[in-house]
């Protein structure tokens with residue numbers, strides 16, 4: 001069995017910034033010389049491929065093909081470091097060991113898998129196989145919001161679980177339940193991350209309050225940023241603008257992940 | 262005597278840049294005047310045509326408030342000069358000056374001063390230089406005040422730290438530019454303090470979790486067969502991976 005770690009990025013509600021965070025954390029780990037895989041398990045509403053400049057024409061085999069038994073998991077993995085890069089941020093990944101395992105963005109295939117369902121055990125086997133075959137240090141999993149079966153699976157098998165929340169009460173309620181689930185599943189490393197923090201709050205105060213409430217470390221408080229929204233998921237923001245406050249806070253979270261033994 | 266006067270002239274803004282021989286020429290034109298307590302040296306509204314250097318004794322500088330009552334705005338004593346600008350601008354006196362004790366002053370009249378200017382073009386030139394450098398000094402600080410105002414508008418207070426040593430104008434400092442900046446800095450500091458205070462009030466994050474709902478949702482999620490299986494499976498998987506890592 002492989003030595004690599006599974007890092008799941010989750011949030012109870014949608015739109016918290018999971019896909020942007022996952023892509024940037026994975027990219028930072030790859031920049032640090034790690035071998036990194038990224039799986040988009042948000043089968044119902046895939047999104048992370050956009051951050052890596054992929055569209056339908058550039059996508060080969062997908063996670064859907066693997067789950068339907070049409071290909072191996074290795075065939076799904078697309079080497080990002082090998083591709084000639086079309087944007088300033090992504091260009092920095094040239095020659096790095098980073099693979100993306102995308103979900104299908106074809107409407108027909110999405111509705112099929114929602115209708116018919118799939119065997120979550122096969123998804124798990126896929127994770128374990130790809131860790132081993134690509135000899136990965138980290139496998140990052142971008143998830144669908146909420147706590148459905150495949151999300152529960154990716155939480156259950158993760159070595160590190162990153163829960164993203166925004167500083168508002170609806171997110172707090174959902175995060176509380178997710179934290180309870182993570183504890184019940186004995187996840188070895190639970191890390192919280194705040195995104196879209198409004199400037200009217202003091203980041204240190206947010207960190208303190210949330211850590212005390214959930215009894216878990218907050219590895220970063222990332223600001224709400226028009227610059228990031230403006231980037232519209234077109235590029236890997238932290239690679240393109242490494243000196244931006246959002247990027248610096250994100251790198252703090254990446255450091256927390258890399259520090260886990 | 263002339264020597265004392267020269268030293269005193271050097272302390273005035275008007276004469277401080279003049280060469281010694283020119284100062285001696287000015288000093289020689291000055292006349293001594295004796296005053297008793299209560300004597301009026303000048304009256305507000307008089308046409309101003311001489312400068313006074315106080316040698317001995319004290320004076321009060323007064324004006325009147327709206328009710329016609331006397332208002333002391335300052336006091337002046339030995340070594341200080343009163344009315345220097347009157348030699349040039351011919352404006353009426355802006356305040357009344359009264360001796361508080363017996364006093365001795367040296368008076369330099371406008372015509373005596375102009376005589377010197379006639380004879381000594383170099384003195385006239387030095388005076389002009391003095392004025393233009395003062396003007397430059399003032400505009401420099403006005404420009405700074407404009408730059409800082411723009412920074413404050415943008416919420417950038419960083420310059421306060423880097424400019425700390427500068428605007429500590431003494432009360433007696435008659436340099437209006439420095440006084441303005443001193444007031445300006447005081448304003449910025451209090452604005453910043455208020456803003457910090459306000460920020461502090463806004464920043465408190467309140468966090469509310471409905472514990473009953475939290476418990477209910479947790480039970481709903483974990484009471485399924487799927488969950489029980491998952492928990493088992495995750496446990497097994499972790500044990501396997503731990504064992505295999507031990508081998509490596």
Ligand SMILES: Nc1ncnc2c1ncn2[C@@H]1O[C@H](COP(=O)(O)OP(=O)(O)OP(=O)(O)O)[C@@H](O)[C@H]1O
Pocket residue numbers: 011013014015016017018019020021042045047145195196197222223224225226228229230231232233246
């Ligand atoms: N800190 C931020 N400041 C401003 N906009 C942000 C920030 N983080 C993310 N966004 C924006 O919010 C939107 C959602 O981000 P993202 O797709 O990464 O979230 P998600 O959690 O994966 O969403 P979903 O639940 O739909 O999968 C995007 O438009 C993104 O540009």
Ligand SMILES: [Mg+2]
Pocket residue numbers: 018019020042046047048142
């Ligand atoms: Mg997403």
